[in-house]
Amino acid sequence: MARPRQERAERTREALLRAAAETFDESGYAGAGLNRILARAGVTTGAMYFHFKSKEDLARAVIVEQAAELDFPRDQSGLQQLLDMCQYLAVEMQNNVLFRAGVRLAVEQNEAELLDYSIYDWWADQFREQLVKAREKGQLRPDVDEVAFSQVLVGAYTGTQIMARLSSGRVDLPERISTMWRCLLPAIAPPEVIAGLNLDPRPAGEETDAS
Known part of the structure; x- marks a missing residue:
């Protein structure tokens, strides 16, 4: 029983x-x-x-538990995997209510006096893991701090999704994420690496030829 x-x-x-x-x-x-x-x-x-x-x-x-239903694409590693993860999250933000609500509450924590930063650290760890792999693949500039940039990326993504929510109900979030990365990538990767990456918005799970 x-x-x-x-x-x-x-x-x-x-x-x-x-x-x-x-x-x-x-x-x-x-x-x-x-x-x-x-x-x-x-x-x-x-x-x-x-x-x-x-x-x-x-x-x-x-x-x-906002990420409990997520199933990240695993076709790539390093910077392309990081780009694919971010585009996957953009699509999930439009369709996955647990993820979307968890993100909204994390942003609006002051209203409930929850004040729990742990989920932001968790996301930073997911991004840092791919930055470490990018370092191993020789994709990063020598002076890039993977830990610091992972925190910057969490902040940039959070702000971008808030702007997309206000401007279009997140309809334009994939395009905004692509723009975000076009601005951020030159700070961490040399031009020849960036040239081999696919930054275009695309449906979650779509394969890319970049490696």
Whole structure:
């Protein structure tokens, strides 16, 4: 009997997380009422408290687990992989409600006094991993600091997606990400490396010939 109970608990938690993400995505933290989330999830207050202590706790889970449904393209390594990841995220930002809500809440943390920086460090680590591989492939300029640039990239991406959200509901986010990279790449890679990269916006998962 333990396994069925565990599976029900997992389904309940998943329903709560999904309903919270959808509601936070629509209304932000302040506009998302707990009763609205519970009704959308089809879950009682008592069932919620088994998994989450409060709306704040739910919001923190959405932030921390924003990448749970992502499946990054793995066709490349180094700078092309980094470019592909960023374009993949642009498409996911348009279609993946858990990711989109988690990003929104991470940006709007002051409203809920969550103040959890860990997700930004996590993203910086994902980007730094590819920068290290780019270094191994001889793609980076000698003076590039992979740790520092990964933090800069998280900030640049965050700001770019906010601008895209305000200007077009993120419809133009892939194009804005391409523009961002065209500005950033000369600071970290020599011209001959940049010439071999595909910076064009394209659907997630599309293969590229660059290596």
